[in-house]
Amino acid sequence: xxxxxxxxxxxxxxxxxxxxxxxxxxxxxxxxxxxxxxxxxxxxxxxxxxxxxxxxxxxxxxxxxxxxxxxxxxxxxxxxxxxxxxxxxxxxxxxxxxxxxxxxxxxxxxxxxxxxxxxxxxxxxxxxxxxxxxxxxxxxxxxxxxxxxxxxxxxxxxxxxxxxxxxxxxxxxxxxxxxxxxxxxxxxxxxxxxxxxxxxxxxxxxxxxxxxxxxxxxxxxxxxxxxxxxxxxxxxxxxxxxxxxxxxxxxxxxxxxxxx
Amino acid sequence: xxxxxxxxxxxxxxxxxxxxxxxxxxxxxxxxxxxxxxxxxxxxxxxxxxxxxxxxxxxxxxxxxxxxxxxxxxxxxxxxxxxxxxxxxxxxxxxxxxxxxxxxxxxxxxxxxxxxxxxxxxxxxxxxxxxxxxxxxxxxxxxxxxxxxxxxxxxxxxxxxxxxxxxxxxxxxxxxxxxxxxx
Amino acid sequence: xxxxxxxxxxxxxxxxxxxxxxxxxxxxxxxxxxxxxxxxxxxxxxxxxxxxxxxxxxxxxxxxxxxxxxxxxxxxxxxxxxxxxxxxxxxxxxxxxxxxxxxxxxxxxxxxxxxxxxxxxxxxxxxxxxxxxxxxxxxxxxxxxxxxxxxxxxxxxxxxxxxxxxxxxxxxxxxxxxxxxxxxxxxxxxxxxxxxxxxxxxxxxxxxxxxxxxxxxxxxxxxxxxxxxxxxxxxxxxxxxxxxxxxxxxxxxxxxxxxxxxxxxxxxxxxxxxxxxxxxxxxxxxxxxxxxxxxxxxxxxxxxxxxxxxxxxxxxxxxxxxxxxxxxxxxxxxxxxxxxxxxxxxxxxxxxxxxxxxxxx
Numbered sequence: 099x100x101x102x103x104x105x106x107x108x109x110x111x112x113x114x115x116x117x118x119x120x121x122x123x124x125x126x127x128x129x130x131x132x133x134x135x136x137x138x139x140x141x142x143x144x145x146x147x148x149x150x151x152x153x154x155x156x157x158x159x160x161x162x163x164x165x166x167x168x169x170x171x172x173x174x175x176x177x178x179x180x181x182x183x184x185x186x187x188x189x190x191x192x193x194x195x196x197x198x199x200x201x202x203x204x205x206x207x208x209x210x211x212x213x214x215x216x217x218x219x220x221x222x223x224x225x226x227x228x229x230x231x232x233x234x235x236x237x238x239x240x241x242x243x244x245x246x247x248x249x250x251x252x253x254x255x256x257x258x259x260x261x262x263x264x265x266x267x268x269x270x271x272x273x274x275x276x277x278x279x280x281x282x283x284x285x286x287x288x289x290x291x292x293x294x295x296x297x298x299x300x301x302x303x304x305x306x307x308x309x310x311x312x313x314x315x316x317x318x319x320x321x322x323x324x325x326x327x328x329x330x331x332x333x334x335x336x337x338x339x340x341x342x343x344x345x346x347x348x349x350x351x352x353x354x355x356x357x358x
Numbered sequence: 359x360x361x362x363x364x365x366x367x368x369x370x371x372x373x374x375x376x377x378x379x380x381x382x383x384x385x386x387x388x389x390x391x392x393x394x395x396x397x398x399x400x401x402x403x404x405x406x407x408x409x410x411x412x413x414x415x416x417x418x419x420x421x422x423x424x425x426x427x428x429x430x431x432x433x434x435x436x437x438x439x440x441x442x443x444x445x446x447x448x449x450x451x452x453x454x455x456x457x458x459x460x461x462x463x464x465x466x467x468x469x470x471x472x473x474x475x476x477x478x479x480x481x482x483x484x485x486x487x488x489x490x491x492x493x494x495x496x497x498x499x500x501x502x503x504x505x506x507x508x509x510x511x512x513x514x515x516x517x518x519x520x521x522x523x524x525x526x527x528x529x530x531x532x533x534x535x536x537x538x539x540x541x
Numbered sequence: 542x543x544x545x546x547x548x549x550x551x552x553x554x555x556x557x558x559x560x561x562x563x564x565x566x567x568x569x570x571x572x573x574x575x576x577x578x579x580x581x582x583x584x585x586x587x588x589x590x591x592x593x594x595x596x597x598x599x600x601x602x603x604x605x606x607x608x609x610x611x612x613x614x615x616x617x618x619x620x621x622x623x624x625x626x627x628x629x630x631x632x633x634x635x636x637x638x639x640x641x642x643x644x645x646x647x648x649x650x651x652x653x654x655x656x657x658x659x660x661x662x663x664x665x666x667x668x669x670x671x672x673x674x675x676x677x678x679x680x681x682x683x684x685x686x687x688x689x690x691x692x693x694x695x696x697x698x699x700x701x702x703x704x705x706x707x708x709x710x711x712x713x714x715x716x717x718x719x720x721x722x723x724x725x726x727x728x729x730x731x732x733x734x735x736x737x738x739x740x741x742x743x744x745x746x747x748x749x750x751x752x753x754x755x756x757x758x759x760x761x762x763x764x765x766x767x768x769x770x771x772x773x774x775x776x777x778x779x780x781x782x783x784x785x786x787x788x789x790x791x792x793x794x795x796x797x798x799x800x801x802x803x804x805x806x807x808x809x810x811x812x813x814x815x816x817x818x819x820x821x822x823x824x825x826x827x828x829x830x831x832x833x834x835x836x837x838x839x840x841x842x843x844x845x846x847x848x849x850x851x852x853x854x855x856x857x858x859x860x861x862x863x864x865x866x867x868x869x870x871x872x873x874x875x876x877x878x879x880x881x882x883x884x885x886x887x888x889x890x891x892x893x894x895x896x897x898x899x900x901x902x
Contacts, residue, residue: 120755151748153614156759165757171746173613174759175606176636182603183610187746189594190566190616194748212606215599378548378721385548385723393548393721418812420720421661423887511548 118144118152120169127234129329131319132160134286135228136167138296139197142303143170152195153187155180157209159201160234168199178209181216184223195306197224203233206242206268213268220277220311224302227269227314230321231340238324242266245343250324265343269316273350279311281350285318285341287333298348311353318344359414361499362422364439366407367431367452372486375512376429377408380490383500383508384412392420405434412499429493433457446541450493467538468496475534476527484520484527491531502528544725551691551717552577554724555621555647558695560587563730564645565616566594568607570626573659574715575649578621591732601626605633605646612642612708613758615738615745617699621647623715624665625656627673634708635674639760641775643702643742645695646680647711649718652883660883661715661806666860669712670834677772679779681709681786682833684804688722690831696730701786703741705778712833714856716806716885779835788831789840793819797826799899800844802865803854804830806885811854813888818895825895833861841868850874850899854891857881874899 104110118140126132143152149170156164158177165172175183180198188196198205205213205227216223232250233239239252243265247256257265273281280302284295295317302313318340322332348356363380367373374395381393395408409425411417428439430451436458443449445464454473470492476485494500500508505528509521549557556578559567569579579597587593598604604620611618622630627648637644650665652658667673669682681701683694691713698709738747749755762768790808793815794800801811808829818825828844830837845851850873853862859877866875878894880886886894 150750153746153748155610162761165755165759169749169755171749171756172758173610173746174640174757174761175609176632179602179606179609179633182598182606183613185596185598185603186566186568186594186607186610186618187614189596190611190614190618191747211599212603215603381721382548385546391548391721391723394716395719417722418816419806419809419888420722421716421806421810421885 116140116144118149118169119167122166124167125163126160127323129320129322129332130160131230131286131317132228134292135226135295135317135319136164138286138292138299139199139226140168142296142299143195146300146303146307148195148303151193152197153191155183155196155198157198157200157204158235159204161199161201161228162235164199178204178207179212180204181209181212181221181223181225185216185219185221188221188223192222192309195224195303197226197303199226200228201234202227202229202231202241202243206266210268214272214275217272217312217314218275218277220279222306222309223312224306225312225314226299227316228319229316229344230319230324231265232321232324234321234324238321242268243344245339267344269314269344269349272314273355277311278314278350279353280305280313282314282348283316283318283344283346285336285346287320287336291346316344318346359499361412361426361497362424363410363412363427363429364407364425364442365410365429365431366405366435366439369404369406371406371431373406373431374408376486376490377410378512379487379505379508380412380500381410382512383504386507386511387500387504389414389500390417392417394420405432407435427493427497429489431489436460448496450489450496450535452489464541466496466540468492468535469538470531470535472531472534475530479530481523481527484524487524487527488531488534491528492535494528495532495535544727547724547726548721549688549724550577550719550721551685551688551713552649552719553581554688554692555695555711556581556585557726558692559619560585560591560593561726561729562696562699563591563617563732564593564619564695564699565732566596566607566611566618567620568596568598568604568611568618569620570598570601570604570622572601572623572626574651574661574718575621575623575647577718578647591729593732601629602633605630605637608644608646609633609637609640609642612637612644613640613745614747615742617643617733619645619647621649623649623651624653624662627665627668631668631674634680635672635676635678636760637708638674638678638680638775639676640758641706642708642758643699643706644708645698645702645711646708647713650712650714652881658883659715661717661885662856662881662883663714663805663807664857664860664881665712666833666855666857669710670836670864678775679707679782679834681705681707681782682712683709684712684831684833685717686805686808686829687717688720688724691717692724692726705782706744707778712805714806715883783835786832787835787837787839789837790829790831792827792829794826794828794844796824797848798824799850799852799895800826800828800848801852801854801891801895802828802830802841802861804833804861807854807856810886810888810891814891814895817888817892823895823900830861836864836868838864838868841865842870845869845872848873850876852895852899853877854886854894855879856885874902876902
């Protein structure tokens with residue numbers, strides 16, 4: 099019989115939460131990828147020893163309160179404008195580590211111009227782009243990345259290309275811009291995927307340290323609430339439906355597109 | 359003394375820069391000055407005009423609609439501004455391209471054939487300074503010494519070698535100005 | 542302070558003042574009639590001299606959000622634009638006001654509505670002084686009437702912005718932006734060092750030292766009871782501005798029976814109209830509000846007891862006149878005279894309006 103008191107004895111601890119995350123209880127739905135993505139970003143910041151240099155730009159969307167969880171100086175941006183804030187701050191503080199944390203609606207719909215132009219200027223920032231194909235916070239409306247046929251609150255009969263246009267693969271578009279240095283697409287739905295995603299985040303912040311230009315990490319994630327599925331089903335659905343449209347893997351490394 | 363001037367012509371005739379040199383010269387001579395360009399669609403190759411005020415007192419409005427002097431370099435500008443010259447004021451024009459002469463009887467009218475003269479002398483680039491010379495002959499609101507200082511201040515350093523040519527053009531302008539009518 | 546004489550456009554004076562006042566960053570987007578601000582900065586390359594960052598953004602929306610970022614990080618940052626561009630910035634401005642960020646926004650106003658004209662106008666008074674974006678907020682609004690004031694007010698703007706943690710707007714117009722006048726410039730004020738930023742803007746997000754909790758810049762508050770308290774704090778700040786920061790200029794008001802109330806270019810025109818009026822024996826003066834928010838309500842109230850009438854002269858359909866009427870509280874006649882869409886009234890017109898609308902009415 100093992101008691102709680104024994105489990106939490108220092109010698110029995112196998113894992114501690116990084117200090118770059120606060121003790122605030124996250125508001126994310128159970129099974130959502132945001133918690134894991136927050137954790138790997140925070141761990142990289144801690145491991146690189148850049149907590150005092152890191153500045154987080156939070157979006158509007160499910161991660162609007164990201165600044166309550168990242169224990170770094172933070173700013174909440176207007177919807178879609180995070181890359182504009184990041185541009186200014188990184189230029190004003192060139193040795194800091196400014197990163198944006200944005201969802202698909204924020205980054206690929208309302209903030210398309212800011213995203214494209216920050217990347218095109220090769221701003222020395224890190225962009226974490228969480229793509230779950232839906233507007234989570236506002237209650238499950240269609241996003242630019244919503245798949246064809248996918249049902250949402252504003253595409254109740256499924257996304258129809260004649261009515262809504264096509265899913266936007268903004269990550270591939272950004273890879274065409276000379277300003278982007280590192281572009282990758284990852285996921286966090288299995289332990290192996292989490293480890294790979296964390297490596298990508300680390301590479302992004304290393305690039306930034308070496309002033310290489312824009313590093314952009316898309317993380318294809320689930321939204322079991324918005325998709326109206328259990329968390330395991332959502333992950334399975336993501337593998338079967340999201341990954342074919344948004345394939346996992348590096349797209350551009352060291353400024354060179356990866357040949358497929 | 360307050361002198362309110364409009365300079366008007368085609369874009370490319372050096373209207374704005376003539377006004378600028380005049381304003382700079384006035385400023386060098388410790389006068390109050392303002393330079394207010396027309397701006398906008400007409401900036402792109404159409405007509406250009408600038409109003410310049412040189413005064414011994416603080417200038418109230420830099421935006422003026424009545425002028426002590428109108429310096430006119432094309433027909434459109436003559437049509438537009440002849441009636442805005444204050445009674446007893448001055449209208450100075452270059453006859454090149456002018457087909458409808460000024461008709462006012464209550465103003466002083468002068469002519470300077472600067473287009474023709476500058477072409478004849480191979481000094482097309484200092485055409486506007488000839489016109490300025492003509493104006494200064496009629497209305498010596500700034501002295502020559504300050505024109506040189508104004509040129510130095512308004513031209514970038516790399517163009518300072520052109521100052522003697524500009525001053526020569528001012529002199530020629532003074533010589534060739536003709537009186538048409540005085541009141 | 543050593544004073545150096547220059548001859549400059551109002552727009553160039555804004556740019557020169559930015560460099561000399563220790564501005565850290567300018568973010569803008571071209572629009573007539575204020576493009577000379579960024580053109581001048583790009584030509585001057587202040588990043589080589591003072592370290593000031595200058596960037597042409599992809600839109601006004603982006604510029605104002607760059608300003609939000611820089612301001613949130615404790616830097617002296619600014620943008621400039623003209624009316625249609627300022628409309629695009631309203632979202633950013635309400636966020637800046639909500640998050641209580643100091644910054645400078647210059648509006649060189651042109652005729653509207655819509656794309657309108659590119660000639661001078663004062664039709665953005667309501668937008669500048671009554672909020673403009675959503676929510677209850679105020680910008681601090683300075684109205685320069687000369688190239689010298691365009692320059693000087695940039696320096697003043699930083700003091701006010703950081704004193705109150707509030708966006709400051711310089712509300713100018715196409716005429717003041719485009720006119721070239723004599724300008725006396727002073728010494729360079731150095732940009733703040735990192736230590737000075739930490740001391741003057743301890744609330745800013747510039748990177749969290751181990752010794753303090755993380756700073757968060759946001760205008761979001763999910764708890765409406767807390768948001769009400771935040772609003773009360775903002776309102777208290779605006780009342781403090783009204784108590785401490787009202788600025789105006791009076792010309793010939795001592796014996797005036799009638800006064801013009803006018804700011805910016807219109808005040809210059811009204812000044813000329815005073816000369817014409819006095820020549821005709823009319824005792825006329827001018828009150829020129831220099832701060833449009835806070836408005837010189839108190840002084841206008843006093844003058845309303847002295848004079849027989851006030852004419853608000855604006856290049857608009859009559860916006861500031863509402864504030865003049867509130868100040869006069871029916872103690873004297875208050876009327877408006879204006880031209881719109883980029884048309885500029887003449888001094889004769891203005892004097893005539895005083896005669897027909899006030900004196901002989």
